[in-house]
Amino acid sequence: MARLWNSILRFLFRRPQVERELDAELQYHVDRQTELNVERGMAPAEARRNALIAVGGIEPLKDECREARVGRAIETLGQDLRYGVRVLRKNPGYSSAIILTLALGIGANTAIFSLIYGVFLRPLPYRDGGQLVVLHQNTKQARQSDIGFSPLEVADCAEHNHTLNGVVEHHAMTFLLLANNNAERVATSVVSVNFFDVLGVKPLLGRTFLPSDDNRTSAVLVLSYRYWQSHQGGDPNIVGRVFQMNNMAHTVIGVLPPIPQYPVESDVYMPTWQCPFRSNPHNIANRNFRLISHVFARLKPGVTGQQAQNDLSVVASQIYSAHPETYPAGAGLQIVADPLQSDLTHDARTAFLVLLAVAGFVLLVACANVANMMLARLLKLERELAVRIALGAGRLRIMRQLLTESVLLSVAGGALGLAVAPLSLKMLVGFASRFTPRANEVRIDGPVLLFTLAISIAAGLLFGLLPALTPWLNAGHSLHGARATATRGRQLLRASLVVAQVAVSFLLLIGAGLMIRSFHKMGAENPGFDPSHLLAMRISTGFSRYQDSISQRTLRHNIASKVSAIAGVRSVAFTSNPPFAPAGIIAGPGSQSFEIEGQPASRGAALPTVDLTVVDENYFQAVRQPLVEGRYFTGRDADDTPAVAIVNRTMARHRWPNEDPVGKRVNLGGQNWITIEGVVGDTREYGLQHPTLDELYLPADQAGGATSLVVRADATADALLQSVRAAVHEADPLLAIDQVNTLERFEFDSLTPSRLMTILLGIFAGLGVLISASGIAAVMALAVTQRTHELGVRLALGARHGAIVGMVVRQGLVLALCGTAVGALAAAVLARLASTLLYATSPTDLPTYAAVAVVFLAVAALACYLPARQVTAIDPLSALRQE
Amino acid sequence: MGKPKSDLLQGTLDLLILKTLDLEPMHGWGISQRIQQVSDSVLQVNQGSLYPALHRLEEQGWITASWQTSENNRQAKYYELTRRGRKQLAEEKDNWLRLSAAVGRIVGEV
Numbered sequence: 001m002a003r004l005w006n007s008i009l010r011f012l013f014r015r016p017q018v019e020r021e022l023d024a025e026l027q028y029h030v031d032r033q034t035e036l037n038v039e040r041g042m043a044p045a046e047a048r049r050n051a052l053i054a055v056g057g058i059e060p061l062k063d064e065c066r067e068a069r070v071g072r073a074i075e076t077l078g079q080d081l082r083y084g085v086r087v088l089r090k091n092p093g094y095s096s097a098i099i100l101t102l103a104l105g106i107g108a109n110t111a112i113f114s115l116i117y118g119v120f121l122r123p124l125p126y127r128d129g130g131q132l133v134v135l136h137q138n139t140k141q142a143r144q145s146d147i148g149f150s151p152l153e154v155a156d157c158a159e160h161n162h163t164l165n166g167v168v169e170h171h172a173m174t175f176l177l178l179a180n181n182n183a184e185r186v187a188t189s190v191v192s193v194n195f196f197d198v199l200g201v202k203p204l205l206g207r208t209f210l211p212s213d214d215n216r217t218s219a220v221l222v223l224s225y226r227y228w229q230s231h232q233g234g235d236p237n238i239v240g241r242v243f244q245m246n247n248m249a250h251t252v253i254g255v256l257p258p259i260p261q262y263p264v265e266s267d268v269y270m271p272t273w274q275c276p277f278r279s280n281p282h283n284i285a286n287r288n289f290r291l292i293s294h295v296f297a298r299l300k301p302g303v304t305g306q307q308a309q310n311d312l313s314v315v316a317s318q319i320y321s322a323h324p325e326t327y328p329a330g331a332g333l334q335i336v337a338d339p340l341q342s343d344l345t346h347d348a349r350t351a352f353l354v355l356l357a358v359a360g361f362v363l364l365v366a367c368a369n370v371a372n373m374m375l376a377r378l379l380k381l382e383r384e385l386a387v388r389i390a391l392g393a394g395r396l397r398i399m400r401q402l403l404t405e406s407v408l409l410s411v412a413g414g415a416l417g418l419a420v421a422p423l424s425l426k427m428l429v430g431f432a433s434r435f436t437p438r439a440n441e442v443r444i445d446g447p448v449l450l451f452t453l454a455i456s457i458a459a460g461l462l463f464g465l466l467p468a469l470t471p472w473l474n475a476g477h478s479l480h481g482a483r484a485t486a487t488r489g490r491q492l493l494r495a496s497l498v499v500a501q502v503a504v505s506f507l508l509l510i511g512a513g514l515m516i517r518s519f520h521k522m523g524a525e526n527p528g529f530d531p532s533h534l535l536a537m538r539i540s541t542g543f544s545r546y547q548d549s550i551s552q553r554t555l556r557h558n559i560a561s562k563v564s565a566i567a568g569v570r571s572v573a574f575t576s577n578p579p580f581a582p583a584g585i586i587a588g589p590g591s592q593s594f595e596i597e598g599q600p601a602s603r604g605a606a607l608p609t610v611d612l613t614v615v616d617e618n619y620f621q622a623v624r625q626p627l628v629e630g631r632y633f634t635g636r637d638a639d640d641t642p643a644v645a646i647v648n649r650t651m652a653r654h655r656w657p658n659e660d661p662v663g664k665r666v667n668l669g670g671q672n673w674i675t676i677e678g679v680v681g682d683t684r685e686y687g688l689q690h691p692t693l694d695e696l697y698l699p700a701d702q703a704g705g706a707t708s709l710v711v712r713a714d715a716t717a718d719a720l721l722q723s724v725r726a727a728v729h730e731a732d733p734l735l736a737i738d739q740v741n742t743l744e745r746f747e748f749d750s751l752t753p754s755r756l757m758t759i760l761l762g763i764f765a766g767l768g769v770l771i772s773a774s775g776i777a778a779v780m781a782l783a784v785t786q787r788t789h790e791l792g793v794r795l796a797l798g799a800r801h802g803a804i805v806g807m808v809v810r811q812g813l814v815l816a817l818c819g820t821a822v823g824a825l826a827a828a829v830l831a832r833l834a835s836t837l838l839y840a841t842s843p844t845d846l847p848t849y850a851a852v853a854v855v856f857l858a859v860a861a862l863a864c865y866l867p868a869r870q871v872t873a874i875d876p877l878s879a880l881r882q883e
Numbered sequence: 884m885g886k887p888k889s890d891l892l893q894g895t896l897d898l899l900i901l902k903t904l905d906l907e908p909m910h911g912w913g914i915s916q917r918i919q920q921v922s923d924s925v926l927q928v929n930q931g932s933l934y935p936a937l938h939r940l941e942e943q944g945w946i947t948a949s950w951q952t953s954e955n956n957r958q959a960k961y962y963e964l965t966r967r968g969r970k971q972l973a974e975e976k977d978n979w980l981r982l983s984a985a986v987g988r989i990v991g992e993v
Contacts, residue, residue, distance in 0.1 A: 021950075025911060025960040026934065032912040032955075033930075056931035064931075068938035 022065055026058055076397070080404035087405060094377060095409065098370050101774075102413025102459060104767055105359075105366030107420040110444070110452045112359040114421070115428050116352055117451070118442030119345050125259050125441070127200025128298075132340040133164070133308060134263075135295040137316075139606065140332030147333075147591070148290040151278065156319045157295065157335065163311040164297040166198035171292045172264050173275055176542035176736050178244040185540055185736040186227070186245075189266040190275040196222075196256075198298050206239035206254030209271055219250040219274045225258040227267035246276055247544045260440050262344055263294050276543050287326040296340065308337045331606035348435035351757055354834045358511065358764045361504050363459060365768045368501035369775040371463040374406060375494055376782045378467050406464025407457055414456030418449070431760070434753040466493070495815055498772075498779050502819025503826060505768035506856055510827035511834070512765035513852040515758040518841040522754060528683030528692070529579065530624040531743035533570075533716050536578035538708045538739040539728060549639045549701050555732065556616060556700065559709065562727040568714045569724075573622035574706040576614040579685030580746035581708070581739050589686055589693050596655060597665040597673060610651065611693055612668075613685075616700040620646075620680055622712050628652075630662040630678030637699040643674040644699060651694035652679045666696070674698070687750040689839050716742040757837065769856065773863040780812045781867035788874055796876040805868045812864030813857070820853055896928065896936050898979055901964065901972040904946060908963035910953060911937060937962060945971050 030051045037047035055061050066075075088095040123129055135157065136146050149157075149169070158167035170191050177186045192198075196208035204225060213220050223238065232238050241252045250270070273279045283289040299308055316335040320327040327333055338346075378385075385398060422444060432439035539559075546552050560572045577584045589611035601607050617633045619625075628649055637644050645666065652661040665673040682692040700706035709728065713720055721740055728737055741749075784791070791804055831843035841848070903914050914937075915928045940946045945968035953959035964972065 021960065024958070028910065028953075028957065028959050029912040029915075029930070029934075031957075035955075054930045055934075061931055061934060064935040065938045068935045069942055 018069075022062055026055070026061060030055065030058070076400065077404065080401045081408065083401060084405040084408045088408065091377075094373065095412075098373055098409050099413045099416060101366045101369055101771055102410050102456075103416035103420060104771070105363035105417070106410070106414045106452060106456055106459065107417030107424075108359045108764065108767065109363050109455055110414075110417055110421040110448060111424045111428055112352075112355050113451050114425065114444050114448045115432055115442050116356055117447055119348055119352065119432060119436055119438045120341075121447070122438075122441055124341055129340065131299045132199065133297050133299060133305065133337040134340050134343040135167075135297060135312065136336050136338065137290070138334055138336060149292040149295055150287050150290045151272075151284050151292065152287050153290075153319060154292055154295055157312070157315055160315045160318060161308075161311050163300055163303045163308040165300050166194055167295060167297045168192035168195045168198045169272065169292045170195065170263065170294040170296065171275075171278070172266065173277070174540060175245050176540060176734075177250075177268070178734070181733075183540075183542065183734045183736045184231070185738050186267040187265065188275075189261075189264070189269045190272055190278055191269055193271045195269075195296070198296060201256065201259060203254040204257040205236070206252070208254055208256075209269075213253075213271050214273060216273050216279075219245070219248045220253045220271065221245075221250045222254045222256060222269040223252060224256050224261060224266055224268065226265065228255045231267070246274070246542070248274070250274070260437060262340070262437050264437065287323060297337070305337065305339060312337055328601075328606050330602075344438055345436050348432065348438075350834060350836050351435060351753075352432075354511075354837060355757075355760060355764075357830075358508060358761060361508055362764050362768050362771070363455070365501045365504050365508075365771050365775075367459050367463040368497045368504075369771050369778075370406075370409070371466045372494055372497050372775055372779055374402075374463065374467040375497075376778065378402075379782075379786075402467065403461065403464045406467075407460030410456045410460030410463070411453075413459075414452050417456075418444075418452050421452075427756075431753070431756040434756070466497075494779055498776055498815045499819040499822065501772040501775050502816050502860070503823035505765070505772040506820050506823030506852070507827045507830065508761075508765040508768040509852050509856055510823065510849060511831065512758070512761040513848040514831055514838055514841055514843065514845060515754075515761045517845060517848050518837075518839040519751070519754050519758045521840045522689045522751060525684055525688040527579070527685075527688060527747065528625060528681050531580065531747055533714065534623060534710060534712050534743040535716050535721055535724065535741065536581060536708065536710045536739070536743055536746065537721075537725065537728070537737050537741075538578070538581065538583060540736040540738075541707055542734070542736070545734075546707070549704055552704055552707065553701060555707070558731040559728050562731050563709070563711060563724055566720070566723050566727060568720060570712045570714065571618060571622040573618040573710045573712075574616040574700055575619050575708055575710055576612075576703075576705045577685070578708050578710055578739075578743070578746075579623065579683060580687070580743055580750050582746070582749065583739060584685065585687050585750050588690075589695075592668060592696075594666050594668045594696070597667075599655075608655070609694075610696045612696050612698060612703075614698045614700055614703040614706040616706055619706075619710065622710055625683060626681040628679040628681055629660070630676070632678060632680075633697075633699040638701040643672055643702055644677045645674045646678040646680055646697040647676055648680055648692065648695040648697075649682050650692045651696065654694055688747065689751075689754065710743075716744070754839070769859060773859050776812060776816065776860055776863040777867050779815075780808060780864050781870065783811070784808060784867055784870050791871055792874055792876045792878075795874060801872045804871045805865070808868035808871060809861065809864040812868070813861060816857060816860035816864070820856060824849060824853070895979075896932065897940060898972070898975045899926070899928070900933075900936060900940060901945065901968060901975065904962055904964045905969070905972055908949075908951075908961045910959040910961050912959075914962075940968070944968075 030048070033051035033054060034044070034047045037050050038044055042050065052058065124132065126132060135149070137149055137153065138146055148171075151169075154167065154169050158164075161167070168191065170189055173188045173190055174185055175188045176183045178184075191209075193209040193211055193214050196203075201208065203222070206222075208222055209220070221243065223232065228234060228238060235241075238252050238255060243250050243252070256269075277283060277291060283291070297308075299305070312335045316333070320333060388398060389395065425442065425444065429439050429442050432442060541552075541555070546555050556574050560574075563569055563572045591609035592612045593607035593609045595601065595607060615633065617635050617637065620627065620632050629652075630646070633644070633646065647655075647661055655661070656664060661676050661679060664676050666676065667673050680697070683695075684690060684692055709724070711724055721742070725737055725740060728735060794804060795801070827849070828844050831838075835843045899918050900914060903909060903917050909917065911934055915930055915933055918926055918928050937946070937948075941948055941962070945965060946962045947965055948960050948962050950958050951961045953961075
C-alpha cells in the first residue's frame with residue numbers, strides 16, 4: 001500500500017525528473033549499443049540506426065515504460081477528462097440535451113431517495129434507536145386489530161417480562177390550556193415518568209420527568225420544542241411558568257429539543273397521574289379500559305427482537321389465562337413487539353417503494369435515450385476513431401475515453417439534478433407526512449449526496465458502456481472512405497434501446513393511468529350525505545365543565561341560537577364527530593363492543609363491535625343523511641325517556657340480515673338496553689375510500705359528547721366560518737375551537753394522499769413519455785438522414801413523398817408497438833405488487849390499458865411523423881449526387 | 884548470424900533479470916549484454932522489452948535503481964535486488980527448475 005502511495009506521489013510531484021531519468025537511461029543504452037556497433041565495424045550513422053531499431057524506437061519504448069508505472073492510470077484519466085470536456089463543449093446542443101435528460105432522471109431519484117433515506121434508513125434520533133420496540137395488543141377482528149392496552153395490562157407486561165428494560169406507556173389526549181383568559185387546545189402526550197429516559201431524550205431547557213413527579217400533588221408539564229417556539233415565543237424563562245389545565249395548576253419544568261416526536265406531534269407532555277381519565281380509579285381497575293395507544297420498551301443488551309417476542313407471548317398467555325372473563329379465547333388476542341423503526345414507517349412502505357421504483361424506471365428510460373444519442377454520435381465519429389486506431393491508439397484506450405466522456409456527462413447531469421431536487425422536497429415532505437411521523441427528517445444531506453454521486457456515475461457507465469461495446473471499429477472500412485453505413489448489429493441495438501424505453505415508459509404511464517382511474521373512482525363515491533354548503537368545527541368544552549346532559553343541552557341551545565342568527569345559516573346541528581373531519585379520518589372508526597338482545601355471544605367468543613356517533617335531533621336533516629326506516633331522533637329523546645338508537649343500513653343488514661332492526665335492542669355494557677328506532681343511509685364519513693362499517697347513532701341527550709358543530713348555509717364562504725366561530729365564542733369564550741372548515745374542503749383533504757400519489761406518478765410517467773418520445777424522434781431523424789440516398793432513389797423512381805413519410809412512420813410505429821406490448825405485459829405483473837395503492841381498480845383494468853395505449857401510440861406516431869417530414873426536404877438529384 | 888536462437892518464454896525475462904542482478908548491480912544495457920554472453924548468444928533479449936520489464940520490477944519493489952558512474956565514466960542507471968527481490972528470485976528459480984526438469988523428462992523420453 002505504502003509503495004502504491006509512493007508511486008502515485010512520485011507521479012504527481014516528480015514527473016519532470018522521472019521523465020528526464022527515463023530519457024537519460026534510454027539514451028545511455030543507445031549510446032553504448034552504438035559504440036559496440038562501431039567497434040564491430042559499422043559506420044557511425046548506421047551503427048546508431050541499428051541501435052535504435054534494436055529497441056524499437058525511443059518514443060514507443062518510453063511510452064511502454066510509462067505504462068509499467070501506476071501513475072500512468074491517473075495521467076490517462078486526466079487526459080481523457082480534458083479531452084472529454086473539450087469535445088462536450090464543442091457540441092453544446094448534444095451535451096446540454098444529454099445533461100438535461102439526465103438531470104431530470106437523477107433529480108427525481110435524488111428527491112425520492114432523500115425521502116426513502118429520511119424515513120426508512122436514517123437512524124432514529126434516540127440513543128440506540130435500534131433497541132427500541134413498540135408493543136401492540138392485536139385481535140383477529142377485522143375492524144380494529146390494534147386495540148391498545150389498559151393500565152393493568154401494561155403493568156403486567158412490565159412486571160413479568162425478562163427481556164425488556166423500562167416498559168413505558170403513551171397516550172394522546174387533547175386538553176384545554178388556559179392562559180391569559182384564553183382557552184387553547186393543546187395536543188397532550190400522557191406518558192410514564194421514565195418515558196424520556198427509556199427513549200434517551202435530554203431536555204433543551206430544565207428537566208424531563210423524575211420518579212418524584214408521580215406524586216399526585218403538584219402537576220408538571222414538559223413542552224415540545226415546536227410548541228415552545230410557536231405558542232410561547234421561545235421564552236427562555238418558560239421553566240417555572242404555571243398554566244391552568246383540567247382545573248389544576250401545571251408548572252412547566254422543561255422543554256424538549258427539536259426532535260421528531262413519535263407516535264404523534266404533541267404540544268405538551270404530562271405524567272400519567274395528571275390525565276383525568278388515566279387516573280380515574282374505576283378506569284385503572286378496568287382491564288377493558290384500553291386508553292393506552294403505544295407502549296415503548298428497550299431491549300435488554302444482547303436480546304434479539306425474536307427473543308423479546310417469544311418472552312412477550314408467554315407473558316400475554318399468562319395474562320389471558322388469569323382473566324378468562326376479560327379475554328375470551330375467540331378474540332384471538334396477542335401481544336407483539338415491533339422494532340420502533342418499522343412501526344413508524346409501516347404505512348409508508350408500499351407508496352414509497354413504488355415511487356422509488358418509478359423514479360428508477362425514469363432514470364433507465366433517460367439512460368436508454370442517452371445511450372442512443374451517444375450511438376448516433378459515434379456514427380459521426382467513426383472516421384475519426386478509425387484514424388486514431390490506424391495511428392496506433394489502443395481500442396481499450398478509446399473505449400476508456402468514451403466512458404470518461406459519458407461519466408462526465410452524467411455527473412454534470414447529476415449536479416444539475418441536485419440543484420433541482422430541493423424544489424420538489426417541500427411537496428414530498430408534505431406528502432410523506434400523511435404516511436409517517438418521520439417525514440420531518442427528510443432532507444438532502446451527506447448520504448443523499450453520496451447516493452446522487454453513485455447513481456450519476458453508475459448511469460454514466462451504463463449508458464456509456466453500451467455504445468463503447470458495440471462493434472464500431474470497422475476501421476479499415478471507414479478509412480477507405482466508404483460512406484459510414486450503420487451495421488445491422490448496431491441498428492438492432494438502437495431499435496432494442498427504443499423498444500426498451502418505450503416499454504418502460506408505457507409501464508409508467510399504465511401505473512399513472514391506474515392511479516388516475518382509482519382516484520377518480522374514489523372521488524366518485526357517494527359520501528351518503530350532502531357535503532355542499534356544510535361547514536364544521538370541533539368544539540371542546542374541557543373536562544371540568546359541561547359534564548352532564550342538562551348543561552350540554554343548554555350549551556348546544558346557546559350556541560345554536562347565536563349561530564342561527566347569522567344571515568345565510570339554514571340549520572345548525574351537533575355531533576361527536578363531524579364527517580370527513582381530520583380527527584376522525586386520522587383515528588378511524590372506533591370499536592365499542594356491544595351485545596345484541598337474543599344473539600348472545602357464545603362462550604369464549606369476542607363481543608361484536610361497532611363505531612359510535614352521538615348526534616343531536618337536527619343532525620340527520622342538517623347533513624341530509626336519508627332515513628331508510630323508522631324515525632330520526634327528536635327532542636323528546638332525552639335523559640328521562642327510554643334509551644334509543646339509530647343504526648346505518650350496513651349494520652342493519654349485517655346484524656339483522658332477515659329481520660326488521662327497528663324495535664330490536666342492544667346494550668353497550670351494563671343492563672341499559674337501547675331500542676333501535678330507525679335505520680339511516682350509509683355514509684363514508686371516515687374518508688371516501690373507506691367502505692362503510694357498522695354505525696350506531698345515539699341521541700345527544702342520552703349519550704353526551706356531541707359538542708362539535710355542523711352548519712348548513714346558503715353558501716359557504718370563509719367570512720361565514722369566521723362569524724360562526726365568533727358566535728360560538730359569544731356563547732362561551734372559554735370553548736376551544738379547531739378543525740374549522742367546509743366539509744367540501746375536508747373531503748378534498750381526505751383525498752390528498754391519493755391525489756399526491758397520483759400527481760407524482762403522473763409527473764414521472766409524463767417525464768418518461770417525454771424522454772422516450774424524444775428518443776423515438778431522434779432515432780427516426782437519424783434513420784432518415786442515413787437513408788437520404790436510398791430515399792432519394794425511391795423519390796427519383798417516382799415514389800410520392802407521402803408514401804415515403806408513411807413508410808418511415810410505420811417503421812417507427814412498429815418499434816413503439818413492440819415496446820407497448822412488452823410494457824403492457826410488465827405492467828400486468830408489476831401493478832399487482834402495488835395493488836394496495838389502488839381503489840376499486842384491478843391492476844389489469846382493461847379500459848385503463850386501452851386508453852393509455854391509445855394516448856401513448858398517438859404520442860409515438862407524432863414523434864415518428866415530425867422527423868419523417870424531413871423526407872419532403874430531400875432533393876432526389878442532390879441525394880443521388882452525394883455518393 | 885546462423886546461430887540457434889530462441890524466443891524467451893513468457894515470464895522468463897523477469898527471472899533472467901533478477902538472476903543477473905543477483906551477481907552485482909547493473910545498468911540496462913549491461914543486463915542485456917550479460918544475458919546474451921552467458922547464454923552463448925542463444926538468448927537474445929529483445930531490448931525493446933527489457934526496459935518496460937525493469938520499470939515494472941521496480942514498481943513491484945523487487946529491484947531499486949540509483950545513478951552511478953559506469954565503467955566508461957558516464958552516469959548510468961544501475962539496478963540492484965531488494966530483499967523482496969531476492970525472495971522472488973528464489974521462488975521463480977524453484978519454479979523454473981521444476982518446470983524445466985519436467986519438460987526435460989518428457990522430451991528426453993521421446
